Amino acid sequence: MPENDDAPDASPLKILIADDNKTDRLLLQTIVRKEGHSVVTACDGLEAVKAFEEEEPDIILLDVMMPNLDGYGAAQRIKQLAGEQLVPIIFLTSLQEPEELARGLDVGGDDFLSKPYKPVVLRAKIRAFDRMRRMHVTMQKQRDEISVLNVHMREEQTAARVIFDNVAHPGCINAPNIKHLLSPMSIFNGDIALAARTPAGDMHVMLGDFTGHGLPAAIGAMPAAEVFYQMSAEGFGITDILPAINQKLKSILPPSYFCCCCMASLSFVSQRVEIWMGGLPDCYLWHPGYRKVERIKSRHLPLGVLSSERFKCDTEVHDMELGAKLCLWSDGIVEAENPDGEMFGDARLFEVFEKNEDPDQLFDEIPRAVKAWIQGDEWGDDTTMLEVTMVSEQEVAETEVSYQSGKLLNAREWKFTYELKADTAKEFNPVALLLRLLAEVPGLRPHQVSLHTVFTEFFSNALEHGVMGLDSSLKASPDGFAEYYAERARLLNESIEGYVRFHLHCEMEETVGASRLVIRVEDSGPGFDWQSRMEKAEDSEISRHYHGRGIPLLRKLCESVNYIGAGNEVEAVYRW
Amino acid sequence: MTITATQSSDGSELTIKIKGRFDFSAHQMFRDAYEKVDKDPGHYVVDMKETTYLDSSALGMLLLLRDHAGGDNADIRIVNCNTDVRKILTISNFEQLFTIQ
Numbered sequence: 001m002p003e004n005d006d007a008p009d010a011s012p013l014k015i016l017i018a019d020d021n022k023t024d025r026l027l028l029q030t031i032v033r034k035e036g037h038s039v040v041t042a043c044d045g046l047e048a049v050k051a052f053e054e055e056e057p058d059i060i061l062l063d064v065m066m067p068n069l070d071g072y073g074a075a076q077r078i079k080q081l082a083g084e085q086l087v088p089i090i091f092l093t094s095l096q097e098p099e100e101l102a103r104g105l106d107v108g109g110d111d112f113l114s115k116p117y118k119p120v121v122l123r124a125k126i127r128a129f130d131r132m133r134r135m136h137v138t139m140q141k142q143r144d145e146i147s148v149l150n151v152h153m154r155e156e157q158t159a160a161r162v163i164f165d166n167v168a169h170p171g172c173i174n175a176p177n178i179k180h181l182l183s184p185m186s187i188f189n190g191d192i193a194l195a196a197r198t199p200a201g202d203m204h205v206m207l208g209d210f211t212g213h214g215l216p217a218a219i220g221a222m223p224a225a226e227v228f229y230q231m232s233a234e235g236f237g238i239t240d241i242l243p244a245i246n247q248k249l250k251s252i253l254p255p256s257y258f259c260c261c262c263m264a265s266l267s268f269v270s271q272r273v274e275i276w277m278g279g280l281p282d283c284y285l286w287h288p289g290y291r292k293v294e295r296i297k298s299r300h301l302p303l304g305v306l307s308s309e310r311f312k313c314d315t316e317v318h319d320m321e322l323g324a325k326l327c328l329w330s331d332g333i334v335e336a337e338n339p340d341g342e343m344f345g346d347a348r349l350f351e352v353f354e355k356n357e358d359p360d361q362l363f364d365e366i367p368r369a370v371k372a373w374i375q376g377d378e379w380g381d382d383t384t385m386l387e388v389t390m391v392s393e394q395e396v397a398e399t400e401v402s403y404q405s406g407k408l409l410n411a412r413e414w415k416f417t418y419e420l421k422a423d424t425a426k427e428f429n430p431v432a433l434l435l436r437l438l439a440e441v442p443g444l445r446p447h448q449v450s451l452h453t454v455f456t457e458f459f460s461n462a463l464e465h466g467v468m469g470l471d472s473s474l475k476a477s478p479d480g481f482a483e484y485y486a487e488r489a490r491l492l493n494e495s496i497e498g499y500v501r502f503h504l505h506c507e508m509e510e511t512v513g514a515s516r517l518v519i520r521v522e523d524s525g526p527g528f529d530w531q532s533r534m535e536k537a538e539d540s541e542i543s544r545h546y547h548g549r550g551i552p553l554l555r556k557l558c559e560s561v562n563y564i565g566a567g568n569e570v571e572a573v574y575r576w
Numbered sequence: 577m578t579i580t581a582t583q584s585s586d587g588s589e590l591t592i593k594i595k596g597r598f599d600f601s602a603h604q605m606f607r608d609a610y611e612k613v614d615k616d617p618g619h620y621v622v623d624m625k626e627t628t629y630l631d632s633s634a635l636g637m638l639l640l641l642r643d644h645a646g647g648d649n650a651d652i653r654i655v656n657c658n659t660d661v662r663k664i665l666t667i668s669n670f671e672q673l674f675t676i677q
Contacts, residue, residue: 200659237658239626267659274625274658317625317656449660456631460600478607478640485603546639549668550632556667 013037013130016057018048018074019092020066024115028061028092031119035126045069049077057087059129061113064093064104072107079108086136088129092117157188160218168225171196171232172203175396179363181385190217190259191330191384194225196232199446201268201393204232204241207386208261208303209280209330216257220304223248224259234439235448238265242276242303242313249304258304262296262328266320268393273326274315278302281334282346284327285318288359293350294318296326320390323359329366332383336370344373363387408440412508422467422498422524426491431455434502441506443515443576450557454572455502457550458521462500464488466523466568475547498524513575520564520571527566534563577602581609583617590617592641595626598634598661606637610644620645622674625656630664642673653677 015037019025029039040055042048044066052060060078064071075089091104094115101112110129113122173180173195180193190210197203206228210217224245231241242263249259260279267273277283278300285294300312320326336344352369356362366385408414416437420430434455439445464470468491474484503520533548554561558572577596583589592609594602610620620641624630642650653675657665665676 198659200663202659235660237628237660240628265658269659270657270662272656313626315625449663452629453631453664456599460631460633475636478644481603481636481640482607485600488600546636547633549635553632553635553664553668 013058013126014040014055015126016040016042016048016051016055016060016062018042018045018051018060018066018071019063020044021063024063024092024117027117028122031117031122032061032126035123037126045071045074048074049081052078052087053081058133059126060087060089062089062091062109064091064095064100071109072103075104075108084140086133088133090125090129160188160215164218164222164225167222168192168194169229171229175203177203177389177391177396178205179385179387181363181367181383183382183384188214188218189382190221191382192221192225193384193386194228195386195388196229197396198232198265199235199448203266203268203388203396204228204238204263205266205326205328205386205388206261206263207280207328207330207384208259209384210259211257211302216253220249220253220257220259223252224303228263233445235452238263238274238276239313239315243308243311246303246306246311247308250307253304258302260298260302260330264326264328264388266326266388266390268391268396271320271322271390272317273320273390274317275326276300276313276315281329281331283329284353285320286325286327286353286359286362287321288323288325288356288362289321291354293353322390322392324390325359325362326388326390327362327366328386328388330382330384333366333370333385336374336383338373339375344370348373408442408506411441411506414506416502416504416506418502418504420500422496422500425459425463425467425500426496429459430502431459434504438504438517441517442508443512444517447574447576451574454519454554454557454574457554458519458570458572459500461550461570462521462523462525465528466525467496467498467500469525472547476545478546481546500524515576517574517576518571519574520569522569525568527568530563530567577605579605579609581613583613583615587613587615588617589619589621591621591623593623593626597629597631598624598627598637599629599631600633602634603637607640610641618651620650620652622652622654623656624654624658624661627657627661630661635664635668635670638670638674651675 015032017025017028017032017039018041019028020043025041029041032039040051040057042051046068048060048062049069051057062071062075071091078087078089088110089108090111090113091109092113092115093104095101104112111125113125171194172178173193175195178195182191182193183189190212192206192208194206195203208221208224210220227245227248228241231244262275262277262280262283264273264275273285275296277296277298279298279302283296285296287294299314334344334346334349348369349366352365353362356365418430418434420428431452435448435452438451439448465472468488470484470488474480501522503522505518508515551561554572559575561570561572563570577598579602580593582591590610590613622638642652645652654665655677657676665671670676
């Protein structure tokens with residue numbers, strides 16, 4: 001900042017002059033007043049301290065040799081009283097011994113002014129200390145502001161954390177076959193670890209590492225978690241969930257923000273895992289029984305980078321025998337640095353697996369090895385780890401799939417009829433809509449997949465055979481099969497009269513297995529000779545016909561499936 | 577929904593991958609996948625890794641493939657099914673007609 005001698009760069013100051021010599025006092029007073037400052041005077045050290053308390057001067061000129069209390073003593077007391085405030089003290093002295101001058105600084109003085117006084121020097125010193133004083137005031141003000149902001153930020157983070165936890169409810173992250181390491185404020189490091197059971201009994205896990213820290217990461221993590229839980233609960237596979245999260249993130253995050261992620265779906269029935277990985281360091285699929293590590297490599301770009309058209313969700317499928325462990329981590333492990341700045345690295349991580357004796361201890365051995373490497377305890381805030389073990393279906397059976405209670409919780413008994421006109425039925429598949437309604441019925445969400453099949457089969461039968469009048473016996477030969485669908489396509493372009501009606505009747509009971517959903521589907525067609533068709537179907541368990549598989553399938557999913565009247569109505573009873 | 581067919585270099589094995597929903601709309605594509613090959617392969621693999629759903633007409637299509645591939649002598653493996661797809665195949669007793677892995 002350019003300053004020159006004439007510039008009234010500061011408002012007038014109040015300056016305390018303490019000197020037992022009247023002549024000196026007057027001389028100093030004259031010089032200082034000429035500068036436009038006001039003056040307070042004191043004749044000894046005690047008076048100086050008192051004047052400081054009463055008048056709160058900005059700068060003090062203090063003679064060293066004074067009666068009652070000398071300059072050193074007065075300086076000490078004044079500095080003590082001033083506390084955090086910077087009150088520059090300039091000693092007025094004729095002493096020349098370096099020890100005496102040094103002592104002046106030791107007791108809290110800031111500078112000296114030697115007798116005889118030179119006005120130019122005094123003016124310059126006052127200005128210099130005024131600058132310092134003002135800088136000190138500014139710094140204190142800013143420090144106080146920062147500390148207020150910091151308190152505020154912590155409060156906000158705590159609140160944001162609560163919001164995130166409500167969105168990303170724990171899912172099944174506490175299942176007995178999952179171990180995870182996640183710092184409480186990890187969300188503000190951009191790390192997330194999610195797990196959910198699907199209605200079919202699979203387990204979905206996701207470890208995500210958002211670029212950047214703080215708010216953008218936390219904001220991006222929320223919709224990602226929401227989509228993950230919602231779609232998992234609705235029975236979607238990870239190849240459906242990944243594009244959905246990618247698209248969401250792509251549309252909401254600024255270009256430089258994205259999410260490195262590994263998502264996996266464990267099937268306890270087939271003991272396999274399906275994995276997608278984009279942008280994370282190699283994760284391990286560990287087979288302790290064979291002492292073998294399969295590396296899961298990132299084959300994709302992180303989520304939120306590519307447009308939907310270019311996004312690829314090819315997954316890899318691996319066998320996971322009982323006891324096999326899928327270990328996922330963010331880059332905090334391999335990138336942990338020792339005091340020499342050397343990273344922990346993949347080789348050392350691999351070594352932990354090689355040396356492991358008790359597979360159950362592995363999860364603790366990794367952070368231990370990393371901490372030993374960095375030689376400190378500070379590590380951990382920025383690292384997220386997740387280990388999922390393949391177990392038998394029974395072991396995770398208790399991990400009740402945590403569905404949100406349906407909106408129809410108190411709707412104990414209700415009926416619902418939904419009719420589609422033929423032309424609408426040709427263009428609009430109502431199955432998803434009806435399933436969304438049924439997803440709100442408590443306890444019914446795990447049955448979405450079965451109900452999806454039931455509704456899909458009923459609807460296509462009603463539309464194709466009832467409304468369009470297509471004969472399924474056409475499907476008896478490969479060419480007929482083609483003809484059937486060609487005819488179907490042709491009829492879609494023609495206007496047809498008629499309807500398809502769904503009648504739902506729901507009766508909810510407290511006892512498991514006592515609740516009933518009656519699904520009756522009616523079409524405007526003439527019906528068919530179902531009695532004789534059903535007889536034939538009896539022995540068609542392993543029928544080699546290309547058609548007629550739908551109803552036997554539904555008979556196994558439902559308690560009963562029966563045709564009514566002319567055969568243009570079918571009724572299924574589903575229990576849960 | 578997309579269906580891709582890849583024949584092994586010696587032509588002895590045909591792998592049909594079904595991505596997305598496997599239902600009636602896949603009919604023509606699925607048929608093309610095994611009919612439009614230069615040399616009839618002896619072995620077939622239906623890779624359902626990315627198949628999200630299977631309806632009864634898809635079951636019919638699998639049977640069409642089976643007959644095309646030699647009926648009771650057909651060598652068809654259905655691999656990488658997810659839990660939902662597996663359930664439908666199991667309920668329909670398709671394990672007795674196909675090798676399901």
